[in-house]
Amino acid sequence: MDGLDRTAPQVTAGIYKYDAYDRQFLRDRVAEFRGQVDRRLAGALSEDEFKPLRLMNGLYLQLHAYMLRCAVPYGVLSSDQMRQFAVVARRFDRGYGHFTTRQNIQFNWIKLEEAADAIATLADADLHAIQTSGNCIRNVTTDEYAGAAFDESVDPRVYAEILRQWSTLHPEFSFLPRKFKIAITGAARDRAAIQLHDIGLAARRDASGAVSFEVWVGGGMGRTPILAYRIRERLPEAETIAYLEAILRVYNALGGRENIHKARIKILVRDVGQARFTELVEQEYARLPRERYRLEPEVVAAIQAHFAPPPFAVLPQADAALAAACDGDAEFAAWVGRNTHPHKVAGYISAVISLKPIGGIPGDCSAAQMDAIADLADRYAFGEVRVSHVQNLVLAHVRKDELYALWQALRPLGLATGNVGLLSDIIACPGLDYCALANARAIPVAQLIAERFADLHRQHDIGSVYINISGCINACAHHHVGHIGILGVDRKGEEYYQITLGGSATNDARIGDIVGPSFAYDQVTDAVETILRSYLAIRQAGELFIDTYRRTGLAPFKEALYATA
Amino acid sequence: MQLLEQGRPAADRWLRVADAAPIPDDVAALIGLERLAEVPAGRTAPLGVVVGPATLPEELAPLLNRVALIAVAFPKFRDGRGFTLGRALRERFRYGGELRAVGHVLPDQHLFLLRCGFSAVEVADGADLAPWTAALGRFHTAYQAMVTDKATLRQCMRRFG
Structure with a gap:
């Protein structure tokens, strides 16, 4: 094994490898961004004009500094790309990075003057920050076990890469009403939350080996959580791009642009109704030149070859x-x-x-x-x-x-914590510690809860439970679909937390139910403990928290929470 | 206003007719879409219309054989409806006349506009044209199949221009 130890592996898992065209494209994009920063610093671009341009390169202005959100397309990285993130963390940040629920990584301490250099450093390892923000098609997300999971029938990375290419600097869809997120799964169990995305795709393989997609549209979280509806049951592989073009065209033409909170596709679907929305998409699809947008089997095969299984x-x-x-x-x-x-x-x-x-x-x-x-x-x-x-x-x-x-x-x-799926495996957004949008802190709430239940034996006894903590209604930590969701709100300058129970992001997707009045910052940990004690008291043999909740509903938890108050 | 046609500075042969002004019948006249009814059926001089961002392409379909210029208004550069409108006019209705972007657009959108089928863009008087031309020389390939593209390089990637 000496030849393999701590050096680049001789055989690697298949990941998408850039060719000369991809690399040139990325270099051109870096040059374009450098020019935009120069024009901003020279005053030729107003901040209002610069903002959408920098956002499409992943650069946010946060509370303390610029934040650079780097893309990890569908969550897959080579070891060399991981090392390059370490380089960026050391050279341009304070020596660390933050992995996000969008399968990306954020660096929180970037200087505007160095942003183009940071992006050029990423490009050296075929990495970028393209469309990690802005009102465009964002990083396509998928199952973290893609290409490995026992219950998978189609490798979703192949299609995620095709959609990455198609959506990259799309000339028609770079100034949409609002951000647009696509998720894709190819396994029996949905680990990509497809019902909570603007478009969700579930790949299936029929007996002949042909791939088709269930297409879901109009899902999302934020201040108006809505589950997607299934617009197509079996979309043939070759029609994928054409059909997505049709959905995006309808959305771009008709989506709300007056109010930022009513601009996602879910609101358009809700307002015109599912039947009418389907009709609009099918009309658009029927009349676009199908040949131009046909996803040819050779293209799929060529991309598939990049993801060949390792030996x-x-x-x-x-x-x-x-x-x-x-x-x-x-x-x-x-x-x-x-x-x-x-x-x-x-x-x-x-x-x-x-x-x-x-x-x-x-x-x-x-x-x-x-x-x-x-x-x-x-x-x-x-x-x-x-x-x-x-x-x-x-x-x-x-x-x-x-x-x-x-x-x-x-x-x-410090990387061997055995808590995956247990209550300390908390999803939390950066919250008021970093984020300009936040109303309340999220990270310290996660820390307090994890510390209260620090004993892993106790966590094992409680079993699998997902806690999601968002510092504002934008729901970056997906609190609506947490088994226990916690949402930070501002009440007359004080942080309060609204708790929801029973959410789910998988096949049985569901928006959680609000338990009742919100809790002060120093009451949240007690509330979570009360909820879990109630569960332990009433659970039947073999029931996880979510099973008990579905059986009993809100009543016993509500009673326990507010009886003592 | 300065005019860039396919990225090159060009003289504007169109007269932009103010809302209240009479529509001249002997010069190329660009009028608001809502004034179309005032135009006599026998008009021979070229006619163009300015359309708002909410216009749907099917609304314009009946008049495509009467107009030689469609100017799509961008009230804000962030309002991307015009990209879909332009592309639909070219792709679905095979509109072959001039398609112009007017209003607030950025140099950084120049290439997107041309790839969606726009042939010209209006730039404010006095504005530096260098970023507008630079934007066209930046990229040589793209990953989408657009109306103007020439050849598929490999897989999804195309060379354009």
Whole structure:
């Protein structure tokens, strides 16, 4: 194994590799952005004009500094790209980065004068910040276990990459009424929250091997949470681009532009009605020149080749070494129980690196950790890392007989917290600590809750529960679909928190129910504890929190929360 | 106003007729869409119309054989409806006349406009034209199939111009 240790792997997992055209395109884009910054600094562009241009390059003006949101297309990174993020973190930030629910990474301390250099540094590793913000088609997101999951029928990365290319600097759809998010899944279980996106795609494969898509449209969170509706049950693969063009054209022409809060496609769908919206899209689709937008099988095959599986070893499904390690090390066994996901290839498993250490900031990662993770990806996972939409990292293809060694390497790095899916695996937005839009803090609330339940045994007893904390109604932490959702609001200058229960972002997607009056900052942790104590008292055998909630509804939780108040 | 046609400075041969002014019948006249009814059926001089961003392409379809210029108004550069309108006129209705962007547009949108089928853009008097021409020389490839594109390079990528 010496030849593989801490060096670039000889064989890598398939990821999309840029060619000369992609690289030239990216260099042109960097030059364009540099020119825009120069024009702004010289006063030739007003801030009002510069803002949408910088946003389309991922540059936000936040409370303390500029924030640069870098794209991780559909959450997939090579180890070298991870190292480049470490370079950016050290050179242009304060030595760390923050992974987001959009599978991207944000750097919070960027100077405007250095922004173009930071973006050029990204481009050196085929990375960019294109369309991570602005009223355009954003980074397409997908399942963090894509190409590895046992329940997958179609690899969604192939189509996510095709949509990335199609949506990149789209001349017609770069000045939409509002941002536009597309998610895609190819597995039985929806791990991409397709019903909560402007467009959600579920890829299916029929008996002949042909791929088609269920198309969902009009979902979203924010201040008006709405689940998407299914506009097409079986869209043939070749028609994907044409159909998406049709949806976007209808939206661009008719979407609201007067009020920023009524400009998402979900509001258009709600206002004209699903039947009429479907009719408008189908009309547009029927009359556009289908040949021009046809997604040819050769194009799909060419992109598919980029995502070829790595050369997996032939291994037995049940691994004796892994079983022995679990028997001999209870802490490791508990980590395996929480932080792994079944793989489609015998003898392999996907491992989750939790970025939620107790008391830490959800999603934060230091430059040193990034470098170490890149090395471990090279050593154990074919040089590839995924960013998950719950702000963790995934090594998708790990040999079961090497899992113990991987875990032992993660421990001294502070990256072996075995809490995936447990209550300390909290999704939190940057909140009032960083964000110019926030009404309340989110990160400290997450820290207080995680510390209250710091005992992992207690967390295991409670079992899987998703807590999502947003610092404002924009819902960046997806509080509407948390099993326990927490929304920070401003009440006469004080931070209050509204709690919702029973949300879900997967196949059984549902918007959570508001429990009642909101809680003060120092009451939130108690409220969460009350909710979980109530669950433990009334749960039936085998029930997770969400199961109990669905059986009993709000009443017992509401009673417990407000009886004591 | 300065005029850029396909990215090159050009003289404007059109007379922009003010709302209350009579429509001259012997010169190329650009009028508001709502004044179309005032134009005599036998008019021979070229006619152009200014249309608002909310205009749908099917509203313009019946008059495409009467007009030689459609000027699409952009009230704010962030209002991207004009891109969809322009593209639909070219692609769906095969409109072959001049298609001009007027109002608030940025040099950074110049290439997008041409790729959506616009042939010209109005630029404020005194504005520096250099960023407008630079914007056209910036990119040589793109990932979408647009009306003006020449050849597919590979997969989704196309060379244009």
